[in-house]
Amino acid sequence: MGLFNWGDLQLGRIPLRETFVATESGGGDGRGLDLEGQESYPPLTRAQVIARHDGINSLIPGQIIPVTFTDKPERNGYFTVKSSSSTYTEYLNDTVTADWKVSLDRVGSDAETDLQSRLTGAVRLNDFVLTGERWHAPPIGHYGYYTGATNPTLMTRTGADGTITVYRTVPANTSPRWGCLPTSYLAGRVRVTTTGGQEVYGVDVPLATTGWSLTNGLINVTWSATGGGSFDVQSYTGGAYRSKLWSPFYSSSGLVGGAWDAATLLRNDPEMAILRLVKALNPGRFTIDLTLRRGSRIIEGYMQIGTAADQLKIRLNTAEAFVDTSAQGYLTATNDDSDGNRFACGSARTFIAHANGGVQKNTTTTLDFWIGVSAAAGGGGTLNANPDFDTNLTGWNANGGTAVRVTTPVKVGVGAAQFTPNGVAQFPSIESNPVPVTAGTIYRASAWIRCATARAVDLNINWFNNAAVYLSTSTLTNTLVANTYTFYDGTVTAPANAATATIAPTVANFPPVTDVIVVDEVRLRLPVASGDAATDLRNQYLAAMPEAVYGVRR
Template identity: 60%
Template sequence: MSSYNWGDVQLGRVPLRETFAVSESGGDGRGLDLEGQESYPPLTRDQVIARHDGINALIAGQVIAVTFTDKPERNGYYAVKSAGAAYTENLGERVTSDWKVSLDRVGSDAETDLQSRLTGAVRLNDFSLTGERWHAPPIGHYAYYTGGTNPTTMTRTGADGTMTVYRGVASGVSPRWGCPPTSYLTGRAKATTTGSQEVYGTDVPLAATGWALSNGFVNITTSASGSLDVQTYSGGAYHSKVWNVSVAGSGASISSWDGTTLLRNDPEMVILRLVKGLNPGRATLDLTLRRGSRFVEGYLQTGTSATLAAYRATLETNTSAAASGYVTATADDADGNVFVCGSARTFTAHANGGLIKPAATAMDFFIGAVASQPTLNTNPTFETDTSQWTAVNATLTRSNAQSKYGGWSGLLTSTAGSTPRAEHARAAVTPGQGIRASGWLYSPATVGTSLGLNVNWYDASLAYLSTSSNSSTPASGVWTFMDATFTAPANAVWGGLLYAINGTPGAGVLLYGDDIRLRAATPTGDTATDLRNQYLAAMPEAVYGTRR
């Protein structure tokens, strides 16, 4: 609600105060003419300027959602005929923007289909990959229609809520869907500038620092310790990873940017261009973020041939699949996420995790993450106590002698009997559900037997059904990541996560466990190869309104 209890009118992404009359006309078309004033005070000066620039950024022919607080029967989709604003500043006292907008009504959401024209083609790539054509309309859309071939669906949970993503959209199809105008902006891609003020157009000055791109799943901004801070939303928060971008290989990353501008700024897609002077010459980096995407796309260019690179600012153990177009972290990080990056063209994997392209003037890449699923067990890290864990043929104590994350781990000390283990309290599962068991194990000395990270399955009456096992014989004196996905068997209602020393090791054998998690398996659509394929077939989107 605006200041002083005025209502709001929302023109696309531009919020305005509803302090004026509406002029309408009929005939062949239904016109709607609006005018009003934004001022400081009561708004801040930055807010007035942003709204002024947003009005002037409206493009003739553009279809936008329009909503009113006090005139909700006028809510709907409108095509812009003209827009303009007059700016006045009385230094230190008052700033005003007197604006006028002329619109043609397309219709309410009940009578209007929004058509997404997915233009372009699968990126030319060196890996003989066809990619995966996908699309993510706003949160709150309905009646998604692609003709005779239906795509598959998945959901992603982000900062703005749960979004449906359509996968395998047929080539040549322009999906149609409905959406209440009040929901059109939820889950949008957006650019913000200093002070987190959203930017509504492209012809707007941006500071070289203080900007951010976000879509509720990924947030990108500058970093004091690298070139970019790429944050992944999972577990109810954004989690940061710092990346370096360089035109000199690993020798010197770009630590600051000289200029920033927007090339595109729509709810469906934002493109930001960064410029760095090289004295002589320059480097440009275009960052693209799409609605619903789990990755940011980059395109780095220089005027003369150089060694181009995008890589983790600090070493993170990684697995190179450069021959298939991507690199990914070997294990979960402290937040349970796994970075993924790659390119459509041939590259060399960087030791830190990333990619290098020597003797080149351009390099495309993407950076994202396989985001963690909610943890089903309540005490994976032993940071406070050993609650919810029960030792069998062993004792379990909290120890700070070794830890992978934080300052503590769970120390299992065998006593007598077979398979000394620590099992967590049972978590609810569904038969046929993919369940992931992962965690870090540390054996200070050679055990002489394998170690296990397993799941015991139980029925509704808590009767034991079976065990799914993941065993390994890791080296002593190092933390080893163990990770496996199991399928909950028929009749399984509960799953009990455990880490164990297999066999009958005798008394006094030590095993530390940390970050031991039971989770739903990574959904299809969010694995490392899924993200790579979606990057290859990420289609620019334009939205048009059509009468149903």
């Protein structure tokens, strides 16, 4: 409910005070709806009035929008814009008003209207002989998704707005149809905000060069002055946004600096937004276009320099280890960060892997790229306590030996656990406290382990029933090089009747006291969801189709 108990009128993304009168007309080719009202400061802020004035004038004739009322919900439905206008009046140091008018044609209610997504464009031309993956994400509240005789596969991603469904392998040459309550249409939308968090409703509006954000609930991108100027790319996992800083360069050493010279929007729809940033090079200019789509886990980018070809790149501020898979069009971190995620990035064209982790191309005037994270399922949460040993060994038990916390050799952070066998026990281990699991569910086990001698060491997952009776063990094993950390990473399935599990780095058989192991980042959690692995993100980038939405009578 609006201020002073006025109802709310939601005109597309624009929130307005509900008008007392809704003038409707029938006959001819359609059913019209004419609305007019006033927004004012006070009671709104001046910035809110200006944003709504600009938003009304940014409505595009022929554009389909949801319209909802608080006090006249029978009028809710989908409409196409015929015309719109707003008169802005400012009484200096007193009041600001926006007197607006819109003229709409009714398409229909959600019960009688299909929304058709026309996925335009083609798979990006790429240097890796890849066909990409055609995908699409309607609003969170949609229903009845239809692609004809062939159904797509689907996955869900949980973001700040809730759980959104992403349809994968959408059949070629089809335009999906779906229904959606007008009141649900905006859930999971792409949003651009400017200084003060004010949402921007159109493209022909002022946009601050700092203080803006670009978000879809799964990824949020802002600009930071840190490190000579960086994109703060925040991925929503584990119930919160997790930040990584990425710095763009227009030459081998040319950082953008604290701020851009101009920012503008090329597109700003619930389905997709494109933000253009401009840096003056005096002479010449450097631009980056950032694209974000509804339901996407990645931000897409395109760099361009107008002067002579130079080195263009975007890389992590803080280096992370990775395996160089640039020949396959992507990079991803070797190991998880503290949030259970791994950075992922790539390009459609041949590139050089930057040493920090990033995309680089020499002697060029353009560079396309994408960045995000390969996110663990279930929010990326680690089930066992204290996986990093940075403070103590709470939550861990030594079986057949002794365990102490050490500060060297450490793989990640400032601590690790050192375990020394007692020389007589079979399969001695350092073992986590039990954690709840669900029978039949796939889990992911990972750890960094090193041993003082060259030998086989196991990462065991021990399964127990609800009476704490041992059932069985799943094992990941490696033969270690002496005094060298090795990363263990694999999936295991909880057996029938499993209710709890422990994760336990284990020295096999009857090891002597000299076979000392050091372990770090020992985690049991749900695996990376199908669709969120780095190669999936790469394929989705290659086949990301611009979307236009039309209303079709059922």
